Amino acid sequence: MEYLPIVGISGNTLEDSQENVMRCPRAYANEQYITAVAENGGVPFVLPMLAQPHLIEAQVRALDALVLTGGQDIDPSLYNEEPHALLGKLCPLRDHFETMLLHYALKYHVPVLGICRGAQLINVTLGGTLYQDLSERNIAILPHFQEDEPQHSTQTIRLRPASFLSRTLGTTETQVNSFHHQSIKRLAKGLRVTAVADDYGIEAIESREIDTFLLGVQWHPEMLQEKEATKKLFRGFLEHAGSLNAKPKFNLV
Numbered sequence: 001m002e003y004l005p006i007v008g009i010s011g012n013t014l015e016d017s018q019e020n021v022m023r024c025p026r027a028y029a030n031e032q033y034i035t036a037v038a039e040n041g042g043v044p045f046v047l048p049m050l051a052q053p054h055l056i057e058a059q060v061r062a063l064d065a066l067v068l069t070g071g072q073d074i075d076p077s078l079y080n081e082e083p084h085a086l087l088g089k090l091c092p093l094r095d096h097f098e099t100m101l102l103h104y105a106l107k108y109h110v111p112v113l114g115i116c117r118g119a120q121l122i123n124v125t126l127g128g129t130l131y132q133d134l135s136e137r138n139i140a141i142l143p144h145f146q147e148d149e150p151q152h153s154t155q156t157i158r159l160r161p162a163s164f165l166s167r168t169l170g171t172t173e174t175q176v177n178s179f180h181h182q183s184i185k186r187l188a189k190g191l192r193v194t195a196v197a198d199d200y201g202i203e204a205i206e207s208r209e210i211d212t213f214l215l216g217v218q219w220h221p222e223m224l225q226e227k228e229a230t231k232k233l234f235r236g237f238l239e240h241a242g243s244l245n246a247k248p249k250f251n252l253v
Contacts, residue, residue, distance in 0.1 A: 005064035005241040007042040009033045010098050010118070011049055012071050012091075032222040033069055033115075039225070040234035041242070049097045056097065060104035065111045065241035068098055068118030070220060073182060076132055079124050084132035088181065099125050111213035111241045116180055119205060119216025128188030133181055134201075141199045144178045150223035153177055157203045157219075163194035164215060165204050168236035174229050176203070176219035183218060213240055 013025045027048035037044040042065065050056050060066065073088040075095050098118070102125050105112050114122045120130055134141055146154045153175035159166040166172055184202040187193060195204035195217070207214035215237065221230040 003242060004041060004043045005238055006062065007037045007044050007065045007067060007238065007241070008047045008059060008063040009037065009044055009067045010069050010101060011046045012069070012094065013049060029069060032225065033067060036222040036225055036230070036234050037067065037238070040231060041238040049093055051093060051096060053100055056100040057104045060101060060108060060110055063110050065238060066101060066105045068102065068112065068114040068121055070116035070118065072117065074117065074120055074124055074130065079129040081129065081132070084136065086133035086135065086181070106212065111237065112215070113237050114216035115222065116218060116220055119218050120182060120184060122214060122216045123184045123188050123191065123205060126188035126190055128184060128191070129186040130182050131185045134183060139199070141201065142197055144180050144201070146178050150177055150179065150220060151226065153224065153227065155197055157195045157197050159204070160194040164206055165194050169229050169232050177223060179220055180218060
């Protein structure tokens with residue numbers, strides 16, 4: 001039987017607001033991430049947020065690939081800045097958890113796909129900075145928090161030829177959705193820009209290291225599941241993850 005890569009999806013927490021339901025924090029991930037992995041060749045597992053490094057390390061060692069998901073803003077103290085007036089909601093535990101996930105993924109050569117916040121977290125963890133709000137760019141920019149439904153593409157981005165992203169999608173131009181008010185400012189060492197929007201905002205980053213699979217995209221491909229480009233992106237990521245595994249961690253029956 002063909003081995004299917006085990007894919008960890010970084011989780012978030014929420015408090016249930018339904019009536020007559022016990023109000024307590026709940027671990028979750030948006031279903032689109034789960035579906036995107038499951039329908040393109042992987043076995044998805046949602047990773048609940050933890051604080052203990054040894055448990056986070058154990059989570060990563062059980063994986064063949066890691067998806068860092070979208071969500072809250074990243075604490076600017078992690079890149080030595082004071083908070084901007086338009087900074088959104090923070091989650092220090094999540095910052096810690098996902099930073100450690102990335103640390104151990106790099107240590108154990110687990111392929112990583114960062115989506116929106118996930119791409120920003122890759123950059124910050126490796127030493128880069130963010131625009132805490134796109135108003136900091138002080139230029140005419142595209143509307144990066146679209147009013148259209150998330151399954152609709154609203155922007156064109158241009159891909160760097162010969163990058164993993166360009167090779168995987170088979171093009172140097174594609175259309176994406178856009179739901180972010182922050183973006184990468186100073187790029188971390190060890191990364192390269194592999195896609196930009198028409199306003200030159202960074203839309204994708206990759207590792208410069210040949211033996212490190214590390215890809216971050218600023219849009220939300222998991223919400224564009226009917227698009228062929230999304231299928232190619234997740235399949236390329238998961239095929240790479242599967243090819244790295246000589247031995248299955250367990251047998252699927």
